Amino acid sequence: MKTTLPAPGPDALGMSAVQEDPGRFRVLTGDRPTGRLHLGHYFGTLHNRVRLQNLGVETYVIIADYQVLTDRDVADNLTGYVEELVLDYLAIGVDPARSTIFAHSAVPALNQLLLPFLSLVSTAELGRNPTVKDEIARSRQSSVSGLMFTYPVHQAADILFCKANLVPVGQDQLPHLELTRTIARRFNDRYGAGTAVFPQPRALLSDAPLLLGTDGTKMSKSRGNAITLAAGADETARLIKGAKTDSERHITYDPATRPEVSSLLLLAALCQNRTPRQVAAGIGSGGAAALKRTVTDAVNEYLAPIRARRAQYARDRAYLRDVLREGNDRARAVADTTLAEVRAAMNSHY
Numbered sequence: 001m002k003t004t005l006p007a008p009g010p011d012a013l014g015m016s017a018v019q020e021d022p023g024r025f026r027v028l029t030g031d032r033p034t035g036r037l038h039l040g041h042y043f044g045t046l047h048n049r050v051r052l053q054n055l056g057v058e059t060y061v062i063i064a065d066y067q068v069l070t071d072r073d074v075a076d077n078l079t080g081y082v083e084e085l086v087l088d089y090l091a092i093g094v095d096p097a098r099s100t101i102f103a104h105s106a107v108p109a110l111n112q113l114l115l116p117f118l119s120l121v122s123t124a125e126l127g128r129n130p131t132v133k134d135e136i137a138r139s140r141q142s143s144v145s146g147l148m149f150t151y152p153v154h155q156a157a158d159i160l161f162c163k164a165n166l167v168p169v170g171q172d173q174l175p176h177l178e179l180t181r182t183i184a185r186r187f188n189d190r191y192g193a194g195t196a197v198f199p200q201p202r203a204l205l206s207d208a209p210l211l212l213g214t215d216g217t218k219m220s221k222s223r224g225n226a227i228t229l230a231a232g233a234d235e236t237a238r239l240i241k242g243a244k245t246d247s248e249r250h251i252t253y254d255p256a257t258r259p260e261v262s263s264l265l266l267l268a269a270l271c272q273n274r275t276p277r278q279v280a281a282g283i284g285s286g287g288a289a290a291l292k293r294t295v296t297d298a299v300n301e302y303l304a305p306i307r308a309r310r311a312q313y314a315r316d317r318a319y320l321r322d323v324l325r326e327g328n329d330r331a332r333a334v335a336d337t338t339l340a341e342v343r344a345a346m347n348s349h350y
């Protein structure tokens, strides 16, 4: 069963609003460490992060290593997954001197916010979260853990510990962001004594349309249809060669009737900074084989410098750990300040 996700709502922002005044925003965003990031992540949110950072927006990037405890397989190999994620971040241009990369398990004061936040939401509200419902349905586990049910509240702590007011997320994360706004509002109403302790953060929606995986469904690691940033040029060629297309020789961009062909055109277009129609016109009646050659070349060319940087950082594990240690330290200082404010607001200063 596919539950319906809420529409973005009037509070969502686009990139142009940020460009006008980058100094007004503090961004928090991040990922679960579940394996290598892929092109769907990249064009969906990752490259926006780098753009935000480069615009001078203060940016925090969270590695949600407690959130993945809902998934047993990942939990058994956390260190490896966390390091892979840091590598992907560095490779795409997240700069640890300007952006704070950290793991939420390393920031005690962030996690302590979970407790007052839990008091502000009802179990009925938690039970209605469409993204959590979907995850429960897909997990095929015989029972649902308390963490699965409450991780969106933890995510509110991820966002609010640094008082972020802008969160670049995909559509599936909108219910969590809505809950974060609710928690911020209720906390302020209940404890703020007329002042806002927390901002009500807004979503920053990506302008990139959804990329399909090689089987024509949403690109996702768990479906085995994804091209990762770290994949080699040959592996990329093989994956794209096996991608689903259709039997129409003339290549046209028509997402409604030719979703697979159109998604491949879109991928090449994103890599080449062209429109999908321009890419289609260049292929004409060359058929699926020519389309796949074009896409393979575009992806491999685009990813070459990213992959080279990734390989270079992968040889320096000590540096990866330094990046995380420094990020964790910075996040801890921010979280301590916020928690002190929260305790003062709640009159729990003893």
Ligand code: TRP
Pocket: 028, 029, 030, 031, 032, 062, 064, 067, 155, 158, 159, 167, 169, 173
């Ligand atoms: N739930 C997010 C995901 O699955 C990861 C995440 C955890 C996150 N905490 C966050 C994203 C805070 C944005 C803000 O991708």
